Amino acid sequence: MPLDLGAKGSCQIGGNISTNAGGLRLFRYGSLHATVLGLEVVLPDGTILDVLNTLKKDNTGYHLSHLFIGAEGTLGFVTKVVIQCPVKPSSTHVTFLGVDSFDTVLKIVKLARSNLGEILSSCEMMDHEGVQSVSSKFDIQIPVKKCPFYMLLETSGSNQEHDSAKLSKFLEDGLENNVILDAVMFSEQSKIQKIWPLQRCGSCLKDATYNYDISLSLQDFYSIIPIMRERLKDQDVVTVCGYGHLGDGNLHVNISVREPNPAVYALVEPFIYEWTSQHKGSISAEHGIGLAKKHVIHLSKSETSLTLMRQIKQMMDPNQIMNPYKVF
The missing domain is CATH 3.30.70.2190 (Alpha-Beta Plaits)
Structure with a gap:
């Protein structure tokens, strides 16, 4: 399986696809867009879309399976998947x-x-x-x-x-x-x-933690950590640390406090997202948008892109029943 995640003890393949999970070995195998060959998806009206292609190369129109990779379940349920699995290294x-x-x-x-x-x-x-x-x-x-x-x-x-x-x-x-x-x-x-x-530094912080996963170009990859430490130096913060995957520019930012602190939260958000946007990064590298980031998705997507995404959602799911209230 060309995917290995810190959450592998609890995550599911369908969820991996719906969030386009990257994992530890993207350097070698690429994202799920590279390794998923085909899907079976149940659409909002109950129609079963069968694009279970086993071909690596198929240029017959739109690559429909890619539409559901990273869509967070807002367009349909993934029920089957064809994944290209490499030979296990010896x-x-x-x-x-x-x-x-x-x-x-x-x-x-x-x-x-x-x-x-x-x-x-x-x-x-x-x-x-x-x-x-x-x-x-x-x-x-x-x-x-x-x-x-x-x-x-x-x-x-x-x-x-x-x-x-x-x-x-x-x-x-x-x-x-x-x-x-x-x-x-x-x-x-x-x-x-x-x-x-x-x-896996994210699993270590026992106290209340504010977690962020962003993606940045490598020259900016770590810059936000000293900035956040300086910004929070007068607050009761236990740890500000950064770790991540250099293969895909995915940085995990963890800010640990002894208990939830509105003053810390106000200094972190939306600053961290705005800073990421100013440096041409993405506000979500692999955890998706969900409920928590839909108010800042515009920092990573143009209005033209958002309009088209909404149109696709409205066309495929006019009753808004697929993972409602998420992304938009």
Whole structure:
């Protein structure tokens, strides 16, 4: 299955499709728009739309199945799906890195793309505040020395010896050139599964938390975190941390407080959405619009786009019965 999510213990395939979930390995496999070949959908009037195509290439008119990927269930119920599943890699390695700045993170992304190429399957970034929170909550030891930023890179291939040598050379070059401050590499599945939770900083914050998932170009990817820390410095905030998927520019912003605080909320929203819009980002990278963001969807979509979306919704669901009150 070319999709792996932090919510994989509870999410459903239909929900993944309806939110166009990205996951940890979009770097390698692309989004669900790339891997879903066809769907069966029950439309609002009860009609069954069968576009269960198994062809990778089909240019016979509109690609109707794409209309329902990311539509949040507002246009129909997805009841069947055809997904192109890749061959499961026989060789997997994970490396956990410590780096000194976000500028260095960007350098490592560039090096990883060029030097690891076809075997690179995941490229994640976490700041120290987020990783420290996970480490404390789950009693997981951070495997490298304390650094301002950490990265988790995964490679997947078909030749253990080749992949290991390629990743080792990448790490040696990074350490020798002081691009990487510290690094550790894992190839055993048991150890790999233990290290992945350090990436999921969102699951660590036990207090009341304001969570945001936005997407930005890589040069702006982390900029909002120091801005939010400065903006909230006089508030009773436990943690402001950022982590995310560098393969698709998806940043998770988590602001933890001891209890819900209207003053904090007023400083965060709508500022975070307006800032994201000003930097040509998206107010929702993968969680969708739902109820919570419909009042700010205009910050990521033009009025022309919104008008067309409303027209499609009205045409297909004139009685507004499919996931009502959402998106618009």
